[in-house]
Amino acid sequence: MSDNKGKNPDRELHNYHNNFTSDEDHDAIKEQDRLLPIANVGRIMKQILPPNAKISKEAKETMQECVSEFVSFVTGEASDKCHKEKRKTVNGDDVCWAMATLGFDDYAEPLKRYLYKYRELDVERGNNQNKGNETETCNNYDAKKQQSPRKGSSSLFNNRNSGPQSRGF
Structure with missing residues (x-):
């Protein structure tokens, strides 16, 4: 019989886990x-x-x-x-x-401009929501959605033309 005195239960669990992976x-x-x-x-x-x-x-x-x-x-x-x-x-x-x-200065400058525009649009969206402007038409919303960058989006790459110059940066 084995004695469990002095054994670390966490280590035992770790060893058990490692037997299977x-x-x-x-x-x-x-x-x-x-x-x-x-x-x-x-x-x-x-x-x-x-x-x-x-x-x-x-x-x-x-x-x-x-x-x-x-x-x-x-x-x-x-x-x-x-x-x-x-x-x-x-x-x-x-x-x-x-x-x-x-x-990476060639990339840093366009990124700064993108970030600035993103923040401007984010503030505009916040102001519109605070005013209770919920009567926006679907068409207006879709047009804004296509123009404004979203969190996690890569709108810099949404255009087939390569390079930030072709996107107005």
Whole structure:
């Protein structure tokens, strides 16, 4: 018979769990957590390419690695800035600052303008909602929706023309 004295129940649970999942499985889960979803990456790639272009799985995976690393790189720099300033939340201005600091000035400036326009529209939407302006027609709402960027959207990539210059930036 075995004696449970001096044994850590958490370690036992961890050992039990590890009997059913290999370190390889655990590493694969971590790997997927750090990568942007491949479907989203593929969708953005398709929006930029001509309609009849085909994209290989390998190309999508390579791009997924690159953009995920880029996002981590920029976010890490922005996070370091926040940590030094004793703040817990990274905001859009921090990301713009990080892009410029890391030498991505060609992208930082259009991103600043996009963020400024987004905030302007966000304030307008807030003011309209506060006034009780709920009688907006569906057509007016749809037109606004197409013009204004939304949280989590990539309207910079919604146009088939490449480059921020073609989008008025």
